[in-house]
Amino acid sequence: MIRSAIAKLQIFFLSVAFFTCAAAFESPQSIDPARLVGEFQLEDQYGGSFGVEQFKGQWSMVFVGFTSCPDVCPVTLANLEAVRAEMGFRMSPERIPNIVFLAVDPDRDRSVLKDYLAYFHPQYVGITGREAEINKLIKSLGEFYRLDRKSVDEKNYNVTHTAIVSIINPEAKLVAKISPPFHPHKTGEYLIKLINEQMRLIDKG
């Protein structure tokens, strides 16, 4: 009796926690205190090594995706570009976060990543590599993905992944998460405020 009451209470608290999280996805979330991104070793689209060090020195927006994604990924990239354009009106270019596309489907992504990103924007960085290293970064960012692949031979599988974008500061620390639909004005406004505040803190040391 008591046990079942406790179980019910647990379910209740779990659902409260779940719905609170679900509701929070709509608005940007600051990560306080900022969390240093853990070690990982991937490659960018030009074959250069890309680890946590490469996040240092500029702002980044990390977006989890895959290149065999002709519908949602181009829309997200276009929306993020609209956010960057909005920020460009009111912010110096070196503070505007660069887009880092974390390609989580290396079997299909590796050979096409360079062309895929060049098609969207010459500045975008695309990173991929060994599954274990991808998983390190995914875990460090608190993100999630799953290849919906039934067998190794299957070619047309989908990838389910978080559509949330991680904002990383020039000290390679995760400072915020932004969520779809990435309204250019609202998201841009939030990021300008966040980045200006953070830069004041960084400048103070």
Add this chain to the structure above:
Amino acid sequence: MRFYFGSSALLATALWIVVASVPSLAMDSGQQALVIEDAWSPQMPPNVSMAAGYLTVVNISAVPVTITSLSSPAYHAVAIHRSLIENGVASMVKVKDLVINPGQRLKLSPGGLHIMLMNRKSKSASTESLPIELKLDDGNVIDVTLNVIPGRVQSPQTEQVTDHSKHMHHGS
């Protein structure tokens, strides 16, 4: 004058009867119940073997019509998919049968319902058009040509931004 008006009204009525009866006549002679408008596909980077297609489908018949399967000579597999973003997770589900009700105008657009063209057969993609076939539950097959549009996909939001800036330009 009155006579003239009367005859033109009569003529208009006669024309209306002819025009109004055309769709049903067409239907009887085995023509398609669906009208396809604005069929396009955003140009994908050259090495990517997947593509998306979008169109607007209008059911001009009096009965529901179902798109049961799709195919293309240029891709190994074609299907209708729906992209979903739920609780911050993006996923995609296959829509097995797409039902279009009488009079319904259904728009497939980026980030939602779309035609998924999978595993391109040839090495290079066409930069102009992609032919596809829609098979319907009434036995008809519709040939559709997706116009390949270069440039970035415009989401509803970015379209708004563009419209806004255009508006500002005209105003100044």
